Amino acid sequence: MTESAETQQHPVAGNRFVAIWTSVIGKKVVMAVTGAVLILFVIAHMVGNLKIFSGQEEINAYSRFLREVGWPELGYGQLLWLVRIVLLVCAVLHITAAVQLTRMNWRALPVGYENRKDVETTWGAVTMRWGGLLLAVFIVFHLLHFTGGLVGFQSGQFEHLMVYQNVVAGFSVLPISLFYIVAMGALCLHLDHGIWSMFQTLGWVTVQNTKSIRTFSRLVAIIIFVGFISVPISVLAGWLR
Template sequence: MTDTKLSTDNRAIKTTVIIKQAMAVTGLFFVAFVILHAYGNLKVFLGEKDYNDYALALRTFLMPILPYEGLLWILRAVLLVCILVHVVAAFYLWHRSAKARGSRYMVKKSLATAYAARTVRWGGVILLFFILFHLGHFTLKWAKIGNPAAYGSHQVTLDAAGAVVPEGADSAVITVTEGYPYAMMYTTFSNWWMVLIYGIAVASLCLHIAHGVWSALQSVGWLRRNTEVPVQIISGLVGLAVLVMFLLPPVCFLAGLMPAPAPVA
């Protein structure tokens, strides 16, 4: 009987470790994606043309090896899988923690980490809702905030390598529909309430990242007594850097520091 119980306990421990590692790996992937996304957003400071060209370059990346928008669809698929794994893992760990809450160890542990755990948990819920809104707004354009014309589109002719060519050119192989990314940013963040919503979501994201980086490094065995302080500092700096990178564009748009986009039909 004792051996059976020990075997069951060992399996539960191994399962928990594997799930924590899966959550850590998917979390670190999110952090890398978020940093690259924030860096891309900073290209609005180069001007409307450069930012729109950057958005087009993401869609034509590695053409003709990848089809038009191939990179974005690969990223979306990987992100969707990671989100599902991350959410299921988080729910499993929360459920196990709730079941074990009666022990003195768990009570002591929850008192020491309750604020961080609660912040991460509710921050994750806020992020999930914001991601859905973000997709409906900037990607699918279901939610048109500000000038509806900014969510319009125009035709662009590309050659086999994804370079823009004149319509009717001999090298033209595909005509695609492109939007006005800079104009969408401008019209969206000219509204104070949208900047506020975005700010709350970004703050939740950065708290989630700061705790998540620390937790992920702990799960993969990089957190030791002699590395705890440096890891905490690095985690905080990563969260702060992402906060600044994401908030700079909307704040500058709201403050009127960014030039207006060219008129769109």
């Protein structure tokens, strides 16, 4: 047996996290756990977005609440920054593991088939890598757009904490709205496969519950998709102005 197999066989206490990161299945476990954190954030984000349908005061107050929550233990905006740091760490780990695993997988199949047909796979599974890349681009754009107000607005149009006005102004630009909707489609596909995969990687899928978990995964993906695109669509339709 080779050297690395020997070291894998006897992971000593203390370097177990290293052992997880160096194993192929361990890297997937990292992707599953960080993915779970990101999914929970996405759900909370979507629920928060829906406050826009309760009116300007509600959603603008909510954005102030996100900065004030945790007081007096935490100062203004500190909890928000803590969450942002956790999310950034999760995103970096998720992407790093994905890139490393993808490179290993490409190395394992250097000669492609002249003709191999897929018989079982789903759209979500096939679009995982490129859809994930699109999501990474989208996240950067989204932060520059609605968080920073640096792109997509005419000068002086974006005002910090005036969420309602910013959203209506931002989504009134048709190409930007369409980009958001397409990106949410990519997210829907990513989660349709990703949530189920997360359960599989963590070993919670059994022959008995696999159908329910796949259905649950698809349901959550669709709810998130509909919840997010309802905002740009409402702006484009003129329901929010």
